[in-house]
Amino acid sequence: MLIMPPTVSVIIPAHNSAKTLGACLEAVRRQRQPVTEVIVVDDASTDDTRAIARRFGCRLLVTGRNAGPAAARNRGIRASTGELLFFLDSDCAPEPDALENALAILRDEPDVACVHGIYALEPLIDDGPVEAYRLLHGHYWRLRNVGRVRTTLFAVCLIRREVFTSVGLFDENLRASEDVELGDRMGDRYGIVLTDTVVCRHDDDSRLGALLRKQFHRSQLLIPVALAERGPAGIRANSPVALVAATLVPATLPLAPLVGGWPAASLLLLALFVVAEPGLLRFVLHRRGPAYAVFFFAVHLLVQLAVVTGAVVGGLRHLADRDFGPTRVTTAKTPR
Template identity: 80%
Template sequence: MPPTVSVVVPTHNSSKTLAACLAAIHRQRHPVTEVIVVDDASTDDTREIARRFPCRLLVTDRNVGPAAARNRGIQASSGDLIFFLDSDCAPEPDALGNALAILRDQPDVACVHGIYSLEPLIDDGPVEAYRLLHGHYWRLRNVGRVRTTLFAICLIRREVFTSVGLFDEKLRASEDVEIGDRMGDRYGIVLTDTMVCRHDDDDRLGALLHKQFRRSQMLIPVARAERGPAGIRANTRAGLLTATLVPATLPTALLTGGWPVLSLLFLVLFTVAEPALLRFVLRQRGPAFTAFFIGVHLLVQLAVVSGALVGGVRHLLDRDFGPTRASLAAKTSR
């Protein structure tokens, strides 16, 4: 008998994309056993949209975050395999079948996750195009055996949760990275470019920067809790460092007659810090968009660094700020 597959879709205020997500699930060439939508206290008509589709709808009475929503879906599901999908993602028809083939052909693999398409789910302009280009690039760069799990589109064996536990509900960001580290060397993890979804990403610069700042606050606490080698990183150290030095060296203009020579130098170094990314964007969208991409990318890197620094300080002052296991370890060592 082929394995049964439960689909779990955590969602919050996803009226814009949920119908496309659920329609794409039902277009999968490999049939699914059940679809469970976990509505995390939406205030729009998300629940009404879910009820139009053959799925089981679970509703939280307060907003608990994606980790807790996924946990509720896991506990309510019955499949041998769980296909996680974010509600702003629409998988290509062969996505599930391709992931199943990897699990079948590589018995030591317990988790397969995929990449974003360059084609948006809904085209909302240049900021979203930036996000999709970068998101597609860094996932494609890491295709193969990895130590990190990314649950936007992911197929995983149920036994993993029995063994390592559920998602850490304290985390509203990096919860997938944290559970991937707990999987460690016990379970194989594959990032594949054969499991593809179209994604509706951030399309407003302010909202994007705020999200990056908020989410990156968990980077240092989660990294300090990691027991194995660092997993997938969307941003390189060279890019983060040179981006930070662009504004950091602006005061030196007072010593050079008003010309921010060092800042301009670090801007050039930032531009070429990831030559493969630069070539990729040029090839995909041309020089004009590449200039726009570099400007937005600089701001995003600064938001990530700022958030990481704030999160690091918060973690030092309050060890409860971060993964549960890090908090327990800190209390045990006292």
């Protein structure tokens, strides 16, 4: 009996993605596994994103206002026809075997409904040491969590359409952590695999100020989403011990005058922060050497402080306004 290969729709949400969208679409074109259609959802871009999508002959959907990645992905889902949906961020270029390898996992493990992959260490576009920090850290924590997981990450992800029919679409109330929230809704009904056989090159933040602002804003949804989680916690990119140590480093600086002006407590906490994840320390030293490791952990400290600050602000916002967070929490409020 002839078994037809599954139909695959590629869905790419894009907002001001002119820098990377061409490389992303070229990588889709080079996939060994054929795709049925490529849908680019332009989320109200003001650059040449739409022109690039048209040049590649994609199906182009355009939103009237910038509504965020959840809304853009949902529009792509509704417009798509494939049995399987291959999601890519517009700043990611999957390796030629990425889709083929993801499909093999779905074929070999029938209970698995979602396969997502990792970032390569090599950037899509090399923009300097801050981007190298992001890729090193992003590669490390994904690699550390390879296997069966409870979290979905949609930078490069293949998922069965039936999942959305069963658990619903992305929560458009969320502009960050929307993929994490979806994975929690999948719960124990659908297997989720994070694999190092599905790899994409990623163009990440290259300016420190922009990176810290993004981390601050995105982390504001960490607490609201965590409070809505029904099952065990999923993948965590950062060590709780490192987060606490990072928070206490500046908090203990006022103690310096009490010990002759020497910030002993802060230095001890800084040392704890660096060794809190020995695997990460070894990984950075092995990949880039001691000199870069000093830079890496200096940036990492600032990022962790931005994450903690954002999480605290987001938690307070959620307390003051229950509409700030996942819809399944806000719609469950007691009527006034």
